[in-house]
Amino acid sequence: MNAAKSFSSRLAGWLPRIVVAPSLLIVIVTVYLFILWTGVISFTSSKFVPVYDFAGLEQFIRLWATPRWHTAVANLFIFSALFLMLSTGIGLLMAILLDQNIRAEGFLRAVYLYPMALSFIVTGTAWKWIMNPGLGIQKVVNELGWTSFTFDWITDPKMAIYTVVIAGVWQSSGFAMAIFLAGLRGIDNSVIKAAQIEGASLPLIYRQIIIPMLRPAMLSVIVLLSYIAIKSFDLVLALTNGGPGSATELPSTFMFSATFRRNQMGVGAASAIMMLMTVAAIIIPYLYSELRERNNG
């Protein structure tokens, strides 16, 4: 009787761990073990299917000797930098404007944010059509009378990456806006009143007091947008399919085509590991600080 009771109470003590275990197992396998697995493949000479020999750093050397990869990395820098700056800037501006006690705020907020509900494939498809040099914006402006206007970035290898930036910013700046707006709403109004009483003008209050107070939101925006930028894949595929040529190749599209189209699984794995390391370098410190602050708070 007593033993049975203590067994059942011991079971009750373990129950939470038992229930959470399957999820944990799935995540350990599909996240951490799989990362390890990809890491292993990146050190083999795998091509079409994985082979488990040891090829040392061969795949990494080959990766960094591939001009296409260089294009991809360079593009990632251009794309991320512009995408981050524009999305953050526009998002912050819109959040501040929306926070001025305006009418129709709910409607406007919904308008700025709806692109986030769309698939990048839909976004890419729509912008591909809009930026179509024969029939899109260029034609509209030409017909309005400005006949020398050209907007053919999407077919221009030098400019095509900027079309990805445009579509990306259109899709994601509303997201930045939403986070900034949440941050602004969290700021104690009395701070602003105090500054007003001291005679500070509104722009000054924003520059000196409010925007600095948005630092946590800013950090979140930058980290999350960087993550979106690095994993951007569908947008490029739908908008330019990596082209013209390989002009809009990104690490994500490079990895995919190396692995599934060009039978260079080893190179694909190596590029995936490079991506992972980039993301981890940004995300892990961020998560660490978020978790620590949450525990303190």
Place this chain on the structure above:
Amino acid sequence: MSTLEIDRVRKTYGNLEVLKEVSISIGTGDFLVLLGPSGCGKSTLLSMIAGLENISDGEVRIAGKVVNELSPKDRDIAMVFQSYALYPTMTVRQNIEFGMKIRGVPPAQRDKAARSAADLLQITHLLDRKPSQLSGGQRQRVAMGRAIVRQPKLFLFDEPLSNLDAKLRVDMRTEIKRLHARLGTTIVYVTHDQIEAMTLATRVAVMKGGVVQQLDDPQTVYDRPGNVYVAKFVGSPSMNIIPGRIEVEGTTATAIVDVANRPAARIPGIGLSSQAASTYANRKVLIGIRPELFSVGNGQAQGAISVDVDVVEPTGPDTLAVFQLGGVEVTARLPPKQVNARSSATLAVDTSKVVLFDQDSEELIN
């Protein structure tokens, strides 16, 4: 029979010792208040009695039965929480009946029990409302109703009044007292409010740093605090602790306290045990005088002291006079309009209730 014995109970988290060998035992029908500042371990102790926290060492016995290994539901207790912890999606009735439902009490019986508890607490008209539609005081009543229907051996209250505003707190305090008188169940009640402890308890355990400083009935705690900490924690304004020294004659002591710019004040007629009298003769001690022991005296009477009143704070029924005595700030509770700020006054002291503390250990001298 519903006694509670806490026998050398300890609580540790790793190396951190939250409770250090706490022993308290109370009888059937007692109202025990665990009183202390936040972090003193009182809530942890209550959770351990409830079975919500493990007991690291020692024993808890309810009605003579060791409950260390029992889960909360098997301990025959009911608990009222600080945030009331009403289930937000259930109506008042469902809240009250939830525990009975789990124990498989048939609906008719549940309904009857819920009704009689609601009648007792005057919340019958609220039975079909959700907690979000209730005021703070009403929620408090529902939480008590939920506890009452269990008919437990032991009621546990965890700071139940601290979320209420001042007026309501006083009303609910009376309500709890009335409930205790009516049901006669043993209660353990945690609070940091010394007035709640004084008004409600039959036994008060004053705690600090995981140690019970004093366990006594409230009047004793008030009149003869076991140490300086208890003396200062219980009572508002708190007891004046004045450094001085005593001269002893038989078992009667005269306290001598320095007064700035005046001859030293002599407070005669403090009773002492003969042992204490021989130990402390002509030694430095701490003299404990409650503010209300002062009265406005006349200059001729023996033991009258002259002071320069610094500030007066009228509270309505009384006026608090603040002055320097023995190098510390001292507060006296006097009738209104008897003394003025920044003027001198002559005060008498009711020496029968003056207490003395050891200067080093700060323990009460008997």
Place this chain on the structure above:
Amino acid sequence: MANALSQQKPTVESISRQNRIRIGRLFIYGPLAVMAVLYLMPLWVMVVTSLKPLDEIYGGSFIGLPQTVTLDAWRSAWSQACIGTECTGLRPYFVNSLLMVIPAVVLSTGIGAINGYILTKWRFPGANFVFGLLLFGCFLPYQAILIPMARTLGLLGLAGSIPGLVFVHVAYGICFTTLFFRNYFVSLPDELTKAAMVDGAGFFRIFWSVILPTSIPIIVVSCIWQFTQIWNDFLFGVSFTSGGNSPITVALNNIVNVTTGRKQYNVDMAAAMIAAIPTLLVYIVAGRYFVRGLTAGAVKG
């Protein structure tokens, strides 16, 4: 006092102040309106293009209203357009996406709810570490697991199948849903669970009778987030399925990238709209919850 002061100096200053405010308002509403137009433009273009006959598209302006409104493009996109060699339209792929998204959303939300419950109300040593492990999964660049997942699905006999996709989405969705529920349950007072324990309720009873009924908002957030993510997913769909088992995003991309013959832009746009409508509908109906999902991982508190 303050009142007296402000009444002393009337008219001139207060009028100019009002004007200033009005001009200031212009600077607020102006940019907001321009941005709103820019944000709505692509949707507008998609809709009007999808309603035009092909001749009008090649002849007229792409931004103007259609002269003749026709649903032919929608019909074609839904049931005739060619995806690869199969000319079935998007309909079967739309069904695929539904078959994938419904079980994946239900499973991942349910598992996330119970995980969040455990990680907040039944904390065990190492619970924080477990949470950290799950949290990193939210930020995993999926390229890093594509190859092993493809192999594993093959081993499990799930390669190229919809159940396989459901598994993938549940596995990585758990990370997000656990985060949602954990952050929500953290704000529920622990005393609620304690009270239920004193009342005699056990682990599952507390979850079912006390915690879940209070969690409707976060359940909605989680479902919407998962629905949007899984419906819009392309990477897993294109990597792990082929042909008739593809989800709608993959099929859409195939339609758009067909290069033979005269490009049917109206069909492309209709197809894009068909792929977008479910998530747009959810967004319109429950936008508030969608925003909460977006910001859940970002701003503290």
